[in-house]
Amino acid sequence: MADTAVADPESGLSRAQLARRYGLRVAGERPPLAEYARRLWAYRHFITAYSRAKVASSLSNTQLGQLWQVLTPLTNAAVYYLIFGLILAQHRNVPNFIAYLCTGVFIFIFTQTAASNGTNAINGNLGMIRALQFPRAALPITVTLVQLQQLLMSMVVLAAIVLLTGEPITWRWVLLAPTLLLQTVFNIGLTMVTARLGSKATDLKQIMPFVMRTWLYASGVLYPVALIREHLPGWAANILEWNPPLVFIELARYALLDSHQPNLVSSPLKLWSLGLFWAVVMGVGGFVYFWRGEKEYGRG
Template sequence: MSTVYEQGPAVTTVADPNAGLSPVELARKYGLAVSGARPSLREYTRQLWNRRHFIVSYATARLTAMYTTAKLGQIWQVATPILNAAVYYLIFGVLLATSRGIPNYIAYLCTGIFTFQFTQSAVLAGTRSIADNLGLIRALHFPRACLPIAMTVIQLQQLFFSVLVLGVINLLTGEPFDARWALMIPTLFLQFVFNAGLAMFMARIGARTTDTAQLMPFILRTWMYMSGIFYSLKGHVSGHLLDVLNFNPAMTYISLMRYSMMQSFTSADLPRHVWAMAVGWAVVVGIGGYVFFWKSEEEYGRG
């Protein structure tokens, strides 16, 4: 292709320097990039780290907004776990009598409920994190992993209130405050990494199949009943089946929280290699969920 310029009687022909170049070659020539293209994993991680303040601020704002329409406001952050514990104690501790043989069943039950609720809420919120924020995704450019991670941060912030309540419950039921309580810090950190990875994993699936959010409560309820929250696994199963159930990540973090806060829950009650499993689940699910989510980064919010 050429361009023709008329200058009076003379005509000048100029060759088009881009003639014959494909769109890809033109983009490369002028330094253009695909809008919304997925960056490398290293660059993606750098962008995510640079937005860490946004993640915390977004999570805090969402948490505050959750209770603005309720008359009791953020008191529900404390009341909700207490009411849950009361209901489960009535059903399992009193009516079904699963408390037999378990020292300090109230503390045992409450620790299991509060710890599992951290994972359950993070997974549910993570599953909906993309579908519920399409307007934000289409309006702004940012690493989409900010959303499921922010949902997990919200649940961690709520857990802080629950842990305060849990500490009071344990003290009132006779558990002493000792140095073992410090083990809650590494336990909750590892559980947070695990939850964030699982939330990102489910966020990608939920973005593709929105019906997943309707199915997850049933899956999580089944998981809860298999995690020894209301009863002692040792009192109901044994042998290889007990080893398989103890490999359950929820059971791993629940056991560590019970060991941290309950003197009546001894090292003999812990699953074998519990710390190795806690670290392993956090690393495998945390990193695996992150990479799995990143691979579809450019697809979120489209369609």
């Protein structure tokens, strides 16, 4: 009713009509989706520069610095190898278990850390959000790009592990690039979902470690999926094959591990189809979901 009241007695125009006449907009108004995407693209240089700065600053106070980008996944892989490879003797069920395990750990940690850190993408940057006007989607994208840069460092180490454990270099190695591209798009969408949820439910970051640990055990990182299938009904086993981290892990193993080819959870064609499906569904769906909450971010 207030917008329809006469704001200018001389012209007889309401406030809404005056705003339209002079091109005024509501502060914090959510732009149309296409316009929002265009604005976000215009900030691409800021996003890449900000992500590089975040990587440089995140480990600047440690003595080993950016070496932790490699040491962290290696340490995780060593712990998992001790428990699942030696104590539980899963190496007997998997050819070249060390390379198999490291590939799974490195790829899964990319999704795990992006999704977990995304829960604080909004609340951890409230000062910037309230001081500057920019598409808020730049923040979860930055979170994912930070993790991508750390993953690329880890890939150098993973390649060395694969070669040292006896795997040959094949033409399939080039397929690792599109695999990581699909996973990055998926992670961006997933991070946008957790960023919006985390902006309202601040306790989500406390719950995420339990969610991601459960996801880890269901993603064929530590042992063959065949062992899980034995304890599941047929319909649940079929759903398990659609698990996004499992799909990307198997695509990476298909690219790097010649010894794993007979043990793929699905055919390569099906894995690529599922990888593309999840990248499109989560990438587009997560972006739309985050955009719909644009005007809420940074407000009490």
